[in-house]
Amino acid sequence: MRKLLKYFNGYKIEALCAPFFKIIEAIFELFVPFVVAAIIDKGIPSGDKGYITAMCGVLVLLGAVGLTSTLAAQYFAAKSAVGFATSLRQALFDHIQSLGFAEIDRTGTSTLITRLTSDLNQVQTGVNLTLRLLMRSPFIVFGAMIMAFTIDVQAALVFVVVIPLLSVVVFGIMLACIPLYSKVQARLDKVLSITRENLTGARVIRAFCKEDEETAEFTSRNEALTRIQQFVGRISAIMNPVTVVIVNLGIIALIYIGALKVETGLLTQGMVIALYNYMSQILVELVKLANLIINITKSLACAKRIEKVLEITPEMADGTITKGNDSSEYIAEYKNVSFKYPDASADSLENISFILKRGENVGIIGSTGCGKSTLVNLLPRFYDTTEGEVLVDGVNVKDYSQVALRDKIGFVMQKTVLFKGSIKDNLRWGKEDATEEEMIKALTQAQAIDFVTAKPEGLDYKIEQNARNLSGGQAQRLSIARALVKRPEILVLDDSSSALDYATDAKLRASIRELDYSPAVLVVSQRVASVMHCDKIIVLEDGLMAGMGTHDELLKSCEEYREIYDSQIKS
């Protein structure tokens, strides 16, 4: 948490003001029983109506002052908590965006998203509550005790006994319930999972006639859930009655001690009532405090998780070169490249070398998990090679500024991703200032123009999140168009026609071969048909290069290639 404190910058004064004003309010609240005691001890016996009215006026005044200072406290708390959360959120977002592929793989995007959303909101709530309440509740509890001491030391001893006793009960029961609640949640999850399973697997379950067995399983899980719910319910139900009894016993003791003292003239009736009132105030505040502490614990856990993300340092250092060596013969070259994913036991790529000439089409084929995607991911430096080097325009990719390097490359990923917004917005990812003609041209080349023009809105057609309103094939073609708008020097197609039917795929391949700026193309695919017409095909098998050459050469020389070919084409 300490490292996060710097995000209070700019709100430090507010963050200190909030508890300060809260304490002022609490002080005024603690005066109330004193005023009441004065009414009873002075106003009533003397029958001084003026005095009584004045004192009641004081009560209202205390309330008003209390209100004013709370308003101030709430304002400062809200301002600093929200301000803190906002700067932390921005910092976290920026930090996550500075991470590279390796760090994202390790952490997982869904985790990162949770950190930015629910964890951060919980932290904001926690900070807000802490600023507002953490000082107030203990202050009132101990304030009441101190006030009791000012009235009578012996009576105050009742507070000394009651407060720890109440704390033990309140905190004890809450602490006992926390693990039980997570047990309830776990059992509820089990009920949830069998329900979901029976919906998603309805066909299979019925095909195997498992309905009765599943019902029996559900009933037993449901029963287990009910049992633990009742158990937790019984325990948490203890808290209220027991605490009330403790407070009442405290009051009884106070009244009795008070009676003894009044008898000897050490206390007045009003003082006894004041003691009674202080005792009543304690319980509410203790319960609030216990709830607050649970909340703060949760927030601290969230804060810790956020901190962990902020501690991740991107391991890739950016280079400075912005321009390649134009006179270099090859646009890209892999030199003895090996790559191992962190924590993996074996290399994903081993000693791969090949060259990509300007304008050349190179296909990469192999079964899943053989390292095809990894191989092309090294080109835009999504990952750093473990050994060997990757050169683009004769310069090691590690020496390029990443922005400059990636500007040269149009990369179409395996998983199609489009963003919420118009088709235009999406195409502008490739080229910020692309004109409409450029977009249409790219769409035509990507075989996407037909369905785009078929939409009444054309280029302004709004794509929903996750491209829900497009078919898989349409989305895939748009993502190809996005790369083509760039007119990249190197085009990488990472298994990016998987959702297209064969005919469209064939047309797409033809149109890419005919691009007027003739980029070098790297095509990754599992389909022989997608790569067989390439100038050169690289066959990967378990991270090793099993063969390289043209289709005909490989059919003759490479067994792995022939096997793939046989399974797909020749039947």
Added chain:
Amino acid sequence: MSKQKANLSTALRVILLLKRYLPLIILSVILAAASVILSLYVPVLFGEAIDNIISKGKVNFEIIGKTLVTAAIISAASAIASWLMTTINNRITFLTVRDIRDMAFKKIERLPLKYIDSYATGELTSRVISDVDQFADGLLLGFSQFFTGIVTIVTTLAFMFTISWKITLVAVILTPLSLFVARFISQSTYNLFKKQSEIRGEQTALIDEMIGNQKVVLAYNYVDDSRDRFLKINAELEKTSRKAIFLSSLVNPSTRFVNAIVYAAVGLMGALSVVSGTVTVGSLSAILNYANQYTKPFNEISGVITELANALACASRMFELLDAEVEPSDDGNKELNEISGNVELKNVSFSYVPERKLIEGFNLKVTPGQRIAIVGPTGCGKTTLINLLMRFYDVTSGEILVEGNDIKDITRESLRRGYGMVLQETWLKSGTIKDNICMGKPNATEEEIIAAAKATHAHSFIKRLPHGYDTVIGEEGGNLSQGQKQLLCITRVMLCQPPMLILDEATSSIDTKTEIRVQRAFEKLMKGKTSFVVAHRLSTIMTADVILVMRDGNIIEQGSHQELMEKGGFYSELYNSQFKH
């Protein structure tokens, strides 16, 4: 109006559900009344005790002692009653909820697939889980707070009236003020909160997109743009959140202030009454105590009412599921035990919705051991036929015969046992590998299981898993690859050796080697069995006895490969575009 009526009928049904717990409910109500009344009587006793502490030398210890002992006993009695009440309420609620969940699940097992298919899984799940949960919360709150709240208000007023009607009147008139203040503030914050959640929603969407797809963001050098977008939305959120949080945090202090005013007014009236001798000091302290408590149930009850309205909404969604019509009963249908694989479709018509006709007047006769391939472009409705054969859906007209029996006349169980089904979406249940393989034959021996797994080439990967056949796989198959899952699904059927098969070849990317294995496993499985195959692979199609060509839900061509090629129709077009290069 009609919504109110619907609410009313939902409420009535909830009451009916609770009927069997009537004795417990009555007991709970009695305990609630007892605990509240007793607990409210305690301050009165304290007041009496204080009245006997007047000043030096004027303390009546006898009465004080008696009163205090009574107070202790009553306080304890109230506590016990309150604990019992809560426990009973828990019991009623949780048992009711358990019963509802059981009913709902049994319902799900018997719903027509049509119903299940027409809802998103998440939606139906949430009816069984979160709707029922919220309903329980509402019910519990209703039981524990609604009734005690009312009793508290009534008893407090009664006690106060017995002490002094004038002071009570002041309290009664002034207290609603705090309710007004609370309502006023929460109304004005409502819009702010709505706006906040809108902005938050937008922000989450942006986060989802940019962080969720960070690899694309990096590949297209979009980091700066996305940062700017986030900055903007973040600033907007800050502004709205600050206002919303500040305003909403005013409720508590404002009502506290109103309560302070009430307290002062009651104090003033009370003290003046003490001076004029109509009220004792002890009563004043009791009344002051009440004045503070009296407002609490009002706030609680208004909270309970919103909660109850929400619970009713959940209950009505729940009932909707419970009311759904189940599949027509099997009772009295014939048990079909000897199946050799004769299947006949006679003049079958089918459509999911009446407006859109799909299959019409379709005829097909299949003899044991024949292979029927179903082909067509993606999304042409190839699974419709599976739905009809397995009787997941009933034909609209015509009949499907197995061994000469209309499948509507035989039990679903015996029909389905006759088929082995491997679908493209490989569904595995969470449990061990073994559990999954023996799904169709729970009493299979270890040897049989291993033999089946060897036959499908699944054995080699299973034995390499951390706990072999006892490895637990999570929901949706956990860490297994698509191909491995497929192999398990085939093994599952291999173990049962049913006479008829329904297979759906996967189009999704399986690596070549596993694919070859899956292929071989399929071949082995199909040997000598009547099989219906949704086919993507040329080899499967070419070796089929009959090819059914589907397009837009219709079966448009039917025949062998040779016949269909000669015909030069849609099939030959498909064949040429897909398989020739």
